[in-house]
Amino acid sequence: MAQEQQTEHVGLARVLGPAHVWALGVGIVLVGEYMGWNFAVGKGGAYAALIACWFAGILYSCVAMIDSEVTSTVAAAGGQYTQAKHIVGPLMAFNVGLYLVFAYTMLEAANAITVGFLVDTVATMSGHSGVLDQRPFIILAIMFLAWLNYRGVLATLTFNLVITAIAFSAVIILFLATSGIFTTSPLQHAELMSGPASLPYGWLGILAAMHFGLWYYLGIEGTTQAAEEVRSPARSLPFGTLAGVMTLAIAATLTWYVCSGLMPWEYLGQAGVPLFDAARLSGSTFLMVLLGIGTLFATLASANGCINDASRAWFAMGRDRYLPGWFGAVHPRYRTPYRAIIFLVPIALIFALGAPIDQVITFSILSGLLGYTFMPLNIILFRRKWPLDSIKRGYEHPFHPVPAFVLLALCGTTFFAVFLGYGTQLVAMIAFYIVVSLWFHFWRYRFVNRGAQFTMPWPKPRGY
């Protein structure tokens, strides 16, 4: 109890800079460039995937701008949960907190499944005979990253920075090696994308491609979870988030360009690891190894960032008693939300070992999409209750309310696209959130720290 006598409080450590914020956001998402985005090609052809990529880019630019403005004033763990708590109300905050935890925990499980698949692929390529048991590698990925997160946020996100930078560099190197700048290009866009192959399902195909178009950027909004651990939130969060969206827009476009120039849309639309396949088709062993390492690193970076973000959201909800206060504990030595990290490990393991990957991914996308739908409402209320002259913002997003309405329209379009392919899951998930909302309203809300949860030194909202 010696340390306790010296320090009355223990909190998360403010040790991160803008590069860590970038690594958190891009690290979670970059795996989407290595796999997953290409199912958009299967839905509507290569051009449809490119249009979906850029429409999703607009959607996420709106998300990043809105998030950057609000988070630069709400420097607390929990990200959008904390924003909803201060701006909209407790029921919205509870729901947004759950969207975040489910979106990130499901994505972590999907990444761990992918690690198992990658190890199996390498084993087969190296001549292993018989069936490899993927489970120990899936469990190892989750346990190692949970341990890293448990031990401290600086090491966790520095690790993410290194492996994300390597994975991003691999995409750039693949593009430079195949684009024809240095040698003859193997890309054949004209042959692969002409005639019926240009838009095989017409405009409906573009709409359907939007479902997987999100995959290029899904998770960039997770940068806000670092708000309580960055040294300068007002500067680092907008900088890291906006730089992250730009990085992803570049990586997504280059990925599409290389892959669509090497593979016919019928194959690309079903490929498991399209960037790795593109490297193999280039005929270079160096590129094949590099993109293989890039795929593994991108997957680990994503799972690592997901553990970081899901645990911060769960911790913040525990601290405000939206969940049992036991989860609001901070490790006195490592300064991490250690109980939230531990609690989410078995949940991730259950989904990684027991659920099919497409269901896990769909649950993650839908939870993320519900979170994006909340953001336009959030920024409109924020600007109305606290106009620009009432609170100093670290970043003010331009053209308000245009980004909010664009985001709302794109969310509506994407909900329709998801409904076309996964209508049952969409309805089931909305039913789930309605049931837990009723539980929160009629039971859990009585335990919430109603006064103590509003901590930002803001003036009274206009009109109150």
Next chain:
Amino acid sequence: MDLWNYLEYAAWAASALFGLFIVIDWIKTDSQYSEEFLTSSREGELEALTEEQHHRG
């Protein structure tokens, strides 16, 4: 038995080690510190804490 079978066993063992570290440290931490102290983090209090520690030197 080839290299990959040994790697499977190594992955099981490493997973167990990481899990053990977490669980042992969790039990040790919870028994060493009071619950009030462990859950003393408050949103927005970090700046105040930093200032306080800075003044104490």
